[in-house]
Amino acid sequence: MSTALVWFKRDLRLRDHAPLAAAAQHGAAAGLFVIEPAWLASPECDPQHVATTLQCLAELRAGLAARDLPLLVRVGDVPAVFDELRRTVAFSHLLSHEETGTGWSYDRDRAVAAWCHARGVVWHEWPQTGVVRRLRSRSGWAAQWARRMDAPEVAQPVGYAGAAFDPLELHALPTLHSLGLPASRPLPPAGEAAAWRTLHSFLAGRGRDYRRALSSPITAPDGCSRLSAHLAFGSLSMRSVHQATEAAIAATPDRQLAYGLRGFASRLRWHCHFMQKLEDEPAIEHRNFARSCDGVRGGGRDRLREVLPDTPPEQERLEAWCAGRTGYPMVDACMRHLCATGWLNFRMRAMLVSFAAYHLWLDWRAPGLFLARQFLDFEPGIHWSQMQMQSGTTGINTLRIYSPARQAAEHDPTGAFVRRWVPELGTPAYPQPIVDERRALAFAKETLYGLRRTPEARAEADAVQQQHGSRKAGLPPSGTARRRTRTASTQGELF
Template identity: 30%
Template sequence: MTESEPTTAIVWFRRDLRLHDNRALAAAAEADRLVPVYCVDPRRCGSRSYGGSEPFAFQRLGARRARFRRESLAALRERMREAGTDLLIRRGRPERVLPDLAADVGAGTVTFHDLPAPEERSVRAATTAALRDRGVTPRRFWGRTLHHPADLPTPYTAISDTYTDFREAVEAESRVRAPRPRPSLPPLPTDDDPTISDPLSPGELPSVAEFVEGEIEASERDDRAALDFRGGEDAALDRLSAYLWDGDRLREYRETRNGLVGADYSSKLSPWLNEGCLSPRRVHAAVEAYERERVANDSTYWLLFELRWRDFFQFQVLKHGGQFFAPGGLRRRDVEWRWDEDDFERWAAGETGVPFVDASMRELNATGYLSNRGRQNAASFLANDLRLDWRRGAAYFETRLVDYDPASNYGNWAYVAGVGNDSRERAFDVVSQAKRYDPDAEFVTRWLPELASLPPERAHEPWTLSPAEQADFGVELGVDYPPPMIDPESSGDDPV
C-alpha cells in the first residue's frame, strides 16, 4: 500500500456499546475509513454447560438482558448513522468473521477492548491469532474499569485479594483517567471502491429470539419494576443526569443504597455499565462535578467506593481466571455442596416460605433486577441455609439479571457463599434482615400480594400465625403461601 492510498480500520464492539470514552473507537477513527462491527457469537447465546468437574446446563442469556442488548445495539447504530457511518452486524465467531471482513474491506487493523473473564479472553486470543495469520494488526485497549490496569499500584497479578487493601492502595497511589470525548468518525468504505471485494451490508439487528434458546420467557415490563431499564448510551447518560442532577439523589446515596422499593434508592447504573453503554470514568467525572457544584460527603465518596468494588472483581477475575468460578472458589474450600432439584426450583420460583427471599426472587423473575440487599439474602439462603451449590444460583442470576457481569455476579456470590474474597462467614439471618430493611413489609407485600392482609411483623414470619389467625387474615399456610423450607430460627447471623 502506498502512502496515497486511504487507510481502513475495523472497530470491533464487544461490551463497550458507546461512543464516549471509547479508546478502541477513537484509535480506529484515526484511519481514513472506518468499519464498526458487532458479532453475534453463537457461543454467547442459548444454553450451555457450566464446565468443571460437576457440570450442569443453564440458559446463559435471558430475554430481558437480550432485549436490553438489542436496544443498546439499536441505539449505537442510530448514533453511528447520525455521525454519517453505520454499525455492521455480523453473525458468527469473531475469529472467523473479523479476518474475512478485514480482507473484504482492505482493513489493516482491528481495534477492540479487552475483557476480563476467561471465556472472553479466550475469544480475544483466538481472534487476534486469526487476524495476525491474515496479516491484519489487532490493537487491544482497556476500558472496562475506573482504574486502568497500567495505573494500579502493582500489576493486576499482584493485587491484594482483600478489597480493603486494594481500595486503600488505589485511593492512595492510583489515578482515574479523564474520559475521552466522542471522536469524529470517518465514513464507511463505499461499495464502488475497488478495494472492496464484497458490498457492505449493515445487516439486521439480532432479535431477542436469536439470543435466547427455546421458548422465550415473558419479557414485558412489569409495572412494579424499580426502573424501566432501556438499553443504549443516551438512556445511560439520561439516568446518570436524572440521578445526580435532576433528582439530586447522590447526596443521600449511602443512607438509601440498601433500599428495596423505588427508582432512586441507588444509582441503578449497573445495566449500562455492564453492557458498556456507560463508562465508569464518565460516572467518576460526573461525581467530581457534583462535588464541586453541590456537595461532597460520605455519599458521593460511597458511589466511587462501589465503583472500586466493581473494579476489584474485574481485576480479581483477570488475576485468578477459572478458579474464580470453581466450586471451592478462590479459597479452594472443600465443600460438599448439596444438590436437590426440588429445593432449587422452589428457591428460583420464590416459593421457599421465607417472604424476604421469595419477594426477592419474584422481583428478579418479573423484572430482571434486584437490589443488592435482596441479592445478598437470596444468595445466602441458597448457599448457606439450603447448602445448594452456589454456582447454580449464580448461573440462575446470570440468566435473569439485566445487569449481569461475570466478575461482579460470580464474585459476589462466592463472597456470600464463603468461598470468595472474604474469610468471614457471610451467612445472613434473612428474617432479621427483612425486619431491618423492610420494617413496614412494603417490599414483601409488593411481590407477595397473598400476604398483604398481614401486619408487617407477621408478613415477615407468616409461620407464626395460629390457625385462628390464619382464618382471621385469610392466609392459610400450605394453601395461600407455603410453609418455610427451613427452621427460620436456624438461619445465619446478621451482617450489616
C-alpha cells in the first residue's frame, strides 16, 4: 500500500490543490507543514509572516480533519523532520507544489531531493502559478500562462484514508512566543475563507473604481483587490483568481465594474512574469541584473557624500528612510503607513524605492530587506525584481524617478494622508530634508545615464532583455476574443 505525505509550503488551501488531489489516490495520506529555523532566521522574515501562517494552518487543519486527513505541524529542518516521521510511518511518496523562493528555500529543496533519492521516496511536484521550471526562452511564455490559468481547477477530494498516520501526534500549533518571536503587528484576517471573501467583495463592487483608486494611498486600501497576501501564502490560487475575475467580467451588466476588473485581470499576468525572473536567475536576489551597475552604489564607498559633503553618511540615510524621518512628508507618511499596516499601494511602494535609490543613493539590497519584513505580501520573485527595476539596475527598464512633492500633489491633494501619518509636520520635531533633492538627483541621473551610454552596458542590456524581458503577450484584453493581441506595460500596478 502506497503512503503519501502532502508537504505544504506557500499553498495553504484546500481548493485547486493538485498535491491534495493526488494524495486521495494513495492508500494512506497525511499533510505536513514545517516551520523551518532557516525561515525564522532569514532576514526577510517578520513575526507578521509567521502569525499569518499560523492563522492559515489553523483553518487548514480543521478543513483537512473534516476530510479525515491529519495535518502535522513540526518545527525543524525539513530532512530531519522527514526522518522523524518515517521512523513511525514509512511514507513512499512526497507530494508538493513547486516553489520559487529565496535562496534558503532553494537550498532546502535541493536537500529534500537528495533525501528522497537516498531513501527511495518518490517526490512529485506540481506548478501552482504561471512560473515555468527550466524555461529555455521567454518566447511563448504568455501563452503557457494562459493555458495553465484557463485549465479547470483541480477537483477537491471528498475524503482520505489516513489510518497509517494515526500513531503520529498532531501537536498543538506553536505560538510566536514558543518560537521565540516577538508579537506581531495587528493583522487582517488570513486563511482560505478570508481570501474568498476578499475576492468576492472586489469582484462584486470594490473593483469598480480600481483603475482610478489604485494610485492614491487614500483610495487604494479599498479600491485595490487586497489579494496579494493571500496569493503570497497560497490561501487561494492564481488560477482561481483569474477564472473568477473572467467570469465576473462576463457576467456583470455594470460596464464600469467590467472596465475596472479588466484592468485588474491584465495585471495578474505580471505577477507571474516577475516571479519567472527569479526562477530563471536566482542570483538576482543578491546581485544586479546588469553587472555594469556593480559598485555604482554601496561597496563601502559613499559616492553621494563625495559629491555632496553636507549629506549624512549612508547608514544614517538608510535609518532615516526606514524610520520615516527623511524630511520629505509624502515619503515619511508612506513609510509609517506601511510599517503600521504591512501594506501600501504599488505606486507609493515604487516611490519609496525610487527615493532610496536616487535621492539617497542607497544600494537596493538593504532597503529591500527592510521592505520585505514590512510587506505582509512579500513575494520574493516580485519583490527583488521590482527592487532592481525601481532602482535602475536591470539595464533595460526606464529610470523612473518619483518626485515626492508631485506624488503628494497628485495623490494626496488635500494633505489628509500626510497629516494623519506625519502629525508633527510644521513643528520643530519634524526634520529638515535629509538631502538636497535637486543636487542629489542631478548626481544620480548623470551617473546612471552616463553608465547606460557605454558600449558595455548596451551590450549587457541586450542579453538581459533576451533572458528576462517581456514579449508581445499574444493574449487579448480580458473579456474579449482570443484572436486579438496586446502588449501590456511592465509598470502595471500589482494589486
